Amino acid sequence: MNKKIYLKVYKIFDDIFNLKKIKLKKLTNANDISNWDSINNLKLIIVLEKEFKIRFDPDEIVEIKNVGELIKSIEKKIKF
């Protein structure tokens, strides 16, 4: 995982979900963060899109199941 991207993602997660003691690991998913629901997920996507200047398709959004996959797909998008 790219450290720079991870830190940015962490900050955005903290803003939206109020992480407190929850650690953000690769396998952290919607069941670990209590208010990570469908609506907040879209909010998260929109903020990430702005931050990294990328764009997700709807089918990519539903494909992402945890933090690791999210960061991977951001990395992929930035590269291209």
Next chain:
Amino acid sequence: MLFNSYLFILVFLPLTLFSYYYIAPLLNLKNIPKHQCRLFILLIASLIFYGYWNPKYLFLIGGSILFNFFLGLKLHSLTQSVSKKFLLFLGVSFNLALLAYFKYANFFVENLEIFLNSTIQWEEIVLPIAISFFTFQQIAYLVDVYNNKTKEYKLLNYSVFVSFFPQLIAGPIIYHNEVKSQYANLHLQKKIYNNISLGICIFILGLFKKVVIADTLSDFSDPIFLANAEGNKLVFIEAWIGILSYTFQLYFDFSGYSDMAVGLARLFGIRLPFNFNSPFKAINIIDFWKRWHITLSRFINDYLFTNIAIRFLRFSMKKNLTNLHFLLSIVLPVIITFSLSGLWHGASWNFLLWGTLHGFYIIICYFWGMLCKNIKIEFSKNSIYRLFSILLTFISVTLSFVPFRAKNIESSVSFYRSLIPTKDISLPNELIGYWQLLIEKYLNIIPYFNFNFTEKYILSIENLQNSFVFVTISFFIIWSFKNSISFAQIKNDKLIFPQLENFKVNFLGVYFVYIMFFYCLISLTNIDPSSYLYFQF
């Protein structure tokens, strides 16, 4: 054929299991791979299972499978995006049109008649069982093929994916790439006895939920809702007994069915996702939908909500509509999604009302969460707040099931009226004498209310007592027991797809399951097996 019938449990299932494990390997003669023989057995069994209701609908499901399979093949081979998009549009429209014809045509004509104020010559269409479920599953498949997430070259594998009898009639709604490698590798299965013992346990647990708990609760809810449908006014206590019994009945019926599906599939070594995760332990309505009918929620989220909401969201950001932002990005997509989900459950204004109600619940819940975040109050740590939120969620859900069950909007409204307490609370007049003194002594301590013994109740006094007992037991089971997923001792990330490699039942567990099973078998005698509530959807 119903899971809770002698024919299924004592004839169909043993024969299918025997053929699957013992006859399929014998068929392995002419270079046919072993797993194909097993798949073939599953397909034949599934077609018998479905055809038992009405053989003529085999053409319907067969046609639907063939159409979608070949469309999927074509879709996969295309690269040009315009024709690919058109093909996907064609495929999804075909599936929706089929569903619309069988499910919504009656409703449409009925309302057209009211609108035009005249009668139309129309023969009512019978809803073929399972159509709502296999339509959704195949739409998901086509979209996934379009997005290059999955593909299938073998008609046999695809047919089993759609028609596999444990999940055919009422879900769980599975995605193709969740099971495709399972079907392709049936011959490599390990730990067969482990799978069988786990499958039996989960199946019997589900059977018990259905036969013993749900069917008993229906003895209390059915007469009350029948009286409501006939236009009788219900008294306060009886209305609450009716709706509480129905809520628990629906839960035990459908979660029992889903458990049976998961258990049956496991007997053949197939892992299906769980559909329920103690929904009544939810702390808010969003949490509830993560736990109730999980596979429908995720289908709706993945294929409907995300698509609608992201478009609305982008639109409102592009046009800089700050004032309308909330309306566009949250309220509208949620309401649209939930109304459609309501309509999927059935073609009537009642289901639309039910869905929309849940949409509003979600929005209220979402704004409450935002409010708490903005004023920096954290309630969730407080255990009294937690208990209160679980109760509030439970009551909101219970109230939403009134239109889910009532005959039409008018009966729903009259049911709601009965649920509101008035100053005079009437108790059944059969209680005069026996309980009278006790009640007058203790109940009348409660301020404001007047208790009297005037009313004739719909339920007999015996059933009334039983309903109290069963509703209390249901509360107890729901809030204090672990659920069937807990067999699987799993971590959060595998929540609906438990791995469970080393399942062992202890002696006590075996006896307990045996007792449950025999109790179910005895309960089945002499009555026609009751249908499942979700079959009508």
